[in-house]
Each structure stands twice: as C-alpha cells, then as structure tokens.
Amino acid sequence: xxxxxxxxxxxxxxxxxxxxxxxxxxxxxxxxxxxxxxxxxxxxxxxxxxxxxxxxxxxxxxxxxxxxxxxxxxxxxxxxxxxxxxxxxxxxxxxxxxxxxxxxxxxxxxxxxxxxxxxxxxxxxxxxxxxxxxxxxxxxxxxxxxxxxxxxxxxxxxxxxxxxxxxxxxxxxxxxxxxxxxxxxxxxxxxxxxxxxx
Amino acid sequence: xxxxxxxxxxxxxxxxxxxxxxxxxxxxxxxxxxxxxxxxxxxxxxxxxxxxxxxxxxxxxxxxxxxxxxxxxxxxxxxxxxxxxxxxxxxxxxxxxxxxxxxxxxxxxxxxxxxxxxxxxxxxxxxxxxxxxxxxxxxxxxxxxxxxxxxxxxxxxxxxxxxxxxxxxxxxxxxxxxxxxxxxxxxxxxxxxxxxxxxxxxxxxxxxxxxxxxxxxxxxxxxxxxxxxxxxxxxxxxxxxxxxxxxxxxxxxxxxxxxxxxxxxxxxxxxxxxxxxxxxxxxxxxxxxxxxxxxxxxxxxxxxxxxxxxxxxxxxxxxxxxxxxxxxxxxxxxxxxxxxxxxxxxxxxxxxxxxxxxxxxxxxxxxxxxxxxxxxxxxxxxxxxxxxxxxxxxxxxxxxxxxxxxxxxxxxxxxxx
Numbered sequence: 001x002x003x004x005x006x007x008x009x010x011x012x013x014x015x016x017x018x019x020x021x022x023x024x025x026x027x028x029x030x031x032x033x034x035x036x037x038x039x040x041x042x043x044x045x046x047x048x049x050x051x052x053x054x055x056x057x058x059x060x061x062x063x064x065x066x067x068x069x070x071x072x073x074x075x076x077x078x079x080x081x082x083x084x085x086x087x088x089x090x091x092x093x094x095x096x097x098x099x100x101x102x103x104x105x106x107x108x109x110x111x112x113x114x115x116x117x118x119x120x121x122x123x124x125x126x127x128x129x130x131x132x133x134x135x136x137x138x139x140x141x142x143x144x145x146x147x148x149x150x151x152x153x154x155x156x157x158x159x160x161x162x163x164x165x166x167x168x169x170x171x172x173x174x175x176x177x178x179x180x181x182x183x184x185x186x187x188x189x190x191x192x193x194x195x196x197x198x
Numbered sequence: 199x200x201x202x203x204x205x206x207x208x209x210x211x212x213x214x215x216x217x218x219x220x221x222x223x224x225x226x227x228x229x230x231x232x233x234x235x236x237x238x239x240x241x242x243x244x245x246x247x248x249x250x251x252x253x254x255x256x257x258x259x260x261x262x263x264x265x266x267x268x269x270x271x272x273x274x275x276x277x278x279x280x281x282x283x284x285x286x287x288x289x290x291x292x293x294x295x296x297x298x299x300x301x302x303x304x305x306x307x308x309x310x311x312x313x314x315x316x317x318x319x320x321x322x323x324x325x326x327x328x329x330x331x332x333x334x335x336x337x338x339x340x341x342x343x344x345x346x347x348x349x350x351x352x353x354x355x356x357x358x359x360x361x362x363x364x365x366x367x368x369x370x371x372x373x374x375x376x377x378x379x380x381x382x383x384x385x386x387x388x389x390x391x392x393x394x395x396x397x398x399x400x401x402x403x404x405x406x407x408x409x410x411x412x413x414x415x416x417x418x419x420x421x422x423x424x425x426x427x428x429x430x431x432x433x434x435x436x437x438x439x440x441x442x443x444x445x446x447x448x449x450x451x452x453x454x455x456x457x458x459x460x461x462x463x464x465x466x467x468x469x470x471x472x473x474x475x476x477x478x479x480x481x482x483x484x485x486x487x488x489x490x491x492x493x494x495x496x497x498x499x500x501x502x503x504x505x506x507x508x509x510x511x512x513x514x515x516x517x518x519x520x521x522x523x524x525x526x527x528x529x530x531x532x533x534x535x536x537x538x539x540x541x542x543x544x545x546x547x548x549x550x551x552x553x554x555x556x557x558x559x560x561x562x563x564x565x566x567x568x569x570x571x572x573x574x575x576x577x578x579x580x581x582x583x584x585x586x587x588x589x590x591x592x593x594x595x596x597x598x599x600x601x602x603x604x605x606x607x608x609x610x611x612x613x614x615x
Contacts (some may be wrong), residue, residue, distance in 0.1 A: 018371075019204070019371045022202055022371045022372070023202045023371070025202075026200075026202035026373060027202075031372075031373060032202065032371070032372070032373070033370060033371070033372045034370065034371040034372075035365075035366070035369060035370040035371070036365075036369060058372070058469075059468075059469030059470070059472050059473050060469060060470055060473050060555070061366055061466050061467060061469050061470045061553075062470055062552055062553065062554045062555060063552050063554075065554070
C-alpha cells in the first residue's frame with residue numbers, strides 16, 4: 001500500500017487533490033481511498049487530506065500517520081505545522097515552490113535523502129499561467145505523477161476531466177502537462193548529478 | 199458500473215435508483231452532500247416523478263416525510279446528530295404509525311460540547327424509537343443497504359434508518375459498484391402501502407389509543423421487528439442473487455471459527471479492526487471479529503451463536519451511555535447471558551478521535567493477557583481528566599469544563615479566551 005498525505009490551506013483544493021489522486025489510481029485499475037481530515041474549514045487554515053493506493057481492497061480507516069509521500073501545497077506551512085511527521089525515511093517530498101530545499105531551510109532534514117525523491121514545482125505560478133487562478137493542486141498532482149511514477153499523467157488528465165469540464169478542464173490539463181515535464185526534468189537533472197558524484 | 203466516488207454521492211445514486219417519490223431534508227453536516235446530490239438529480243430530471251421539498255428544520259423534514267409516506271409515496275430523508283434529536287418526536291411517530299420511510303443517518307457526535315465529527319451516539323439515542331437500524335461498514339455496503347432498506351421497510355411497514363459513519367464514509371472517495379436501474383427494479387417492486395390517505399376511501403391514521411389496547415399496538419411494533427429479524431437475511435440472499443455480492447444481513451463474521459477472542463463492533467471501524475486482527479493472527483493469536491449490521495432488531499441468537507465458543511469478548515463501540523458505560527455492549531452482554539466468558543466494553547472514537555491499529559493492537563493484546571477491565575476508554579488522556587477533576591475538587595467556581603480542558607491541552611492559547 002502506498003500512502004500520500006497532502007498539506008495545504010483552505011481554498012487551495014487540498015481535498016479535491018486527494019480525491020483526484022484516487023480517481024487517477026482507480027483509472028489504472030487500482031484500489032484507492034481518499035479522505036480529508038476535518039477541521040474548521042476556513043479559507044487559509046491548515047488542511048490535510050489523505051490518499052491510499054493499493055492492489056487490493058483498502059479496509060483501513062485510520063489517518064495516514066506514516067506517509068510514503070508528502071505533497072506540500074503551501075511552503076509557509078513548513079513554519080507552522082509539522083508536515084514531515086511520520087514521513088518514511090527517503091519518502092517522496094513534493095513542494096509547491098520555486099526555491100530549493102536548502103533555501104527553504106530543509107537542507108539538514110533531507111541530507112540523507114535520495115536526490116530524486118526531493119521535488120519542487122512552481123505550481124501556483126503554473127496554475128495562474130494556464131488557469132488564471134492560484135490553484136496549485138492540479139499541477140502538484142501531475143508533478144507527483146512524474147516524481148513517483150505511482151500514477152501516469154494520462155490518468156491525472158482523466159481525473160481532471162472527471163472533476164472539471166470545458167475550458168477549466170483543458171486549462172488544468174495544460175498546467176498539469178507543463179508541471180509533469182518540469183518535475184520530470186528536475187528528476188533527470190538530480191539523477192544525472194548523483195551519477196556524476198558517484 | 200464501477201466508479202471512484204464519494205460515499206455521499208454513491209448513496210444519492212442508490213436512493214435515486216430506488217425511485218423515491220418524495221425527498222425532504224434539512225442540511226446538516228456530514229449528511230449534506232447526500233441530499234444536495236439528490237436535489238441536483240431531481241432538478242435535472244434524472245429521478246422521475248419525484249418531488250424534492252426544502253423544509254425549515256429537521257422536525258419539518260420528518261413531519262413532511264410522515265405526511266407523504268401516509269399518502270402512499272416512497273419517501274426518503276437524511277440527517278445527523280442534533281438534527282436527529284430535533285426530529286425525535288416525529289421519529290417515534292413515523293415508526294408508531296408504521297410508515298416505511300427510509301432515512302440516512304450520517305453518524306455524528308451529539309453536543310454539548312458541540313462537535314461535528316463522527317461517532318454513533320446520534321443513531322443509538324434513537325435505538326428504542328421503533329425504527330429498524332442498519333449500520334454500513336463500507337461505502338459499497340451503504341449503497342447496497344439503502345436499496346435493501348426500501349424493500350425491508352415496505353414489506354414490514356416500518357421505517358428504516360441506514361447509518362453510515364459521518365466523514366469517514368460520507369466524505370471518503372472509494373470504489374463502488376453502482377447497479378443499473380434494471381437490477382434495482384428487479385429487486386425492489388413498486389411500493390404497495392398497507393394504509394393510505396385517500397379522499398375517496400377515507401381512513402384515520404394515528405388514532406388515540408388508551409390502556410385498553412396501547413400495549414397490544416406497541417407489541418405489534420415489536421412483532422414486526424421480530425419479522426424483520428427473519429426477513430433481513432432473506433433480503434440479503436435475494437440481493438446477492440440480483441447484484442452478485444454479499445451485503446447486509448444481520449451480522450458479519452470474520453475469522454470466528456477457532457477464535458478465543460472476539461471483537462464486536464459496528465460500522466467503518468470494522469475495517470481497521472480486521473487489519474489489526476490479521477496482524478495478530480499472523481503472530482498466532484486466535485482472534486476474530488463479529489460485525490453487527492442490524493442493530494435494531496438486535497440479532498440476539500446470531501450474536502450468541504457467534505460468541506459461544508469464545509473465551510472473551512471485546513465490544514468496541516463509538517458510543518457512551520453516561521452512567522453505565524456501553525450501549526452496544528449492553529445488548530451483546532444480554533446475548534451472552536449464561537455463557538461463561540469474559541466481557542469487556544471499550545468506548546472508542548468519540549467525537550472523531552481516530553481509532554488506530556496501534557491502539558487496537560495494544561488493547562486486544564491486553565484483553566488476551568486478561569488485563570483489560572470491564573470498561574475502558576481507548577486512548578483517554580488521563581492527565582487532562584485528572585487535572586480538571588482536581589480543579590473542580592479545589593475550586594468552587596471552576597468554570598466551564600470544556601474550555602478549561604482545551605486550554606490544558608493547548609488548543610486555546612492561555613489568556614486569549
């Protein structure tokens with residue numbers, strides 16, 4: 001079972017992101033369970049949503065306390081919430097930012113991490129560019145597809161079409177495609193760098 | 199058709215396929231998505247010959263449901279928590295009058311303190327209301343139970359409450375198999391009422407009954423629930439014949455054959471319990487699970503049969519009967535009457551507290567070692583409780599307990615409130 005935890009703020013589509021991730025996994029014939037953590041649903045308040053992906057029926061109903069992957073929709077949460085709580089060592093981390101892990105002050109935390117598990121994507125910028133709104137959830141989902149290989153970009157686009165229609169869907173698909181390529185290039189560069197140091 | 203969808207949406211689709219004629223509801227979390235979905239389906243013409251009635255309260259919702267059901271219309275509503283309490287008088291009337299209304303209860307805690315999260319105290323507060331109460335383990339079962347509920351309600355002329363865990367199921371996206379209209383039509387015939395308000399053939403429904411016949415009329419309600427006890431397993435078999443899956447019935451057994459320890463529970467927590475039991479089985483522990491699907495009528499004989507070879511029983515329930523302990527466990531212990539085995543009540547998951555495998559593992563291991571008491575509150579923070587008890591012992595004006603306890607755990611910043 002692969003477990004993803006998504007951190008963001010109310011209004012950033014955190015819950016929708018987990019739901020779309022589950023739809024994308026379902027499209028690939030897998031079992032998936034997405035659910036939000038329920039707090040006071042205020043715009044701007046920290047929000048967490050979860051998604052489990054497995055090849056068999058998922059019976060477990062506890063929150064995800066030891067994720068295999070983290071998607072962080074808002075880097076300002078790093079100062080406010082222990083987003084890394086329980087993250088498996090070497091797990092995937094994807095952050096919505098145009099800064100590096102070192103610039104975000106995470107250099108020490110990820111010192112022993114495989115470089116290709118540490119990804120960033122300027123998801124809010126990509127969403128503004130393609131959709132005209134600061135909605136980082138969809139580009140991050142595509143970035144997660146590129147980073148983890150757990151789901152394919154085509155499945156993310158199917159999930160986009162399941163949730164949105166018309167121009168909103170096509171614009172989000174364009175944002176997703178660019179974000180996917182961005183992260184894919186980032187990982188290629190990281191692996192190249194690691195090979196050069198090996 | 200297999201779909202990845204929200205539990206609330208799956209239930210709305212199931213209710214739509216049952217061809218309801220009147221849907222009335224007042225929004226309350228976590229039920230809201232279900233009736234919103236149905237409202238959209240009625241407006242879009244996806245549910246034919248159906249009237250969606252917005253009402254001003256839950257009391258009105260159940261009152262409208264009583265009226266429409268009495269005219270012979272297949273009637274549906276949904277609620278949760280304080281909403282269920284607010285309609286309580288009408289809830290008793292619906293069953294007392296023998297009206298086969300189907301209602302979803304998206305289980306949520308009851309205040310005070312106000313809390314929007316999941317537990318079973320709302321539905322269990324109505325356990326003696328005369329409604330049949332079915333509890334779903336998964337979203338698939340929630341969907342399936344609604345289809346069975348209409349048939350069950352109409353065959354015995356009693357209302358049925360389908361209980362599903364608020365948020366944990368209602369707001370979870372998971373895989374469900376949504377049946378076709380043809381399948382549902384093959385299983386659920388059109389509603390043929392036993393009594394109907396018809397101007398051309400007038401009757402009174404709801405006569406006043408004095409001591410001369412009140413006991414007899416009430417006994418009839420009990421007799422009908424006993425009929426439901428026979429009917430529920432038959433409907434589950436018929437359901438399987440049409441839809442091809444096991445859903446509903448009175449109880450679900452899991453690894454009970456050689457179980458020395460049996461965990462009894464209701465609703466979605468059964469999934470987490472089964473995962474925990476699998477881990478303990480792998481370590482050689484003889485432990486199994488009994489899920490209660492039909493809470494009212496309560497299947498005393500089935501529960502007794504499932505427990506009679508066990509050495510100990512742990513009833514894990516998301517409810518609290520203040521002043522005695524368990525609600526479900528009281529019924530389970532009645533089923534155990536005369537059996538020589540250890541019974542334990544565990545109150546867990548109140549007001550949305552997560553029930554984790556880690557806590558369950560430790561709990562069940564303690565039960566197996568014979569160290570579990572009669573009544574346990576899972577993961578209770580004794581520091582917070584004892585601090586408040588101490589405050590009340592030493593200070594006359596100790597203030598509102600909830601605020602003080604939140605401040606003690608740091609949720610409310612000291613000095614701000």
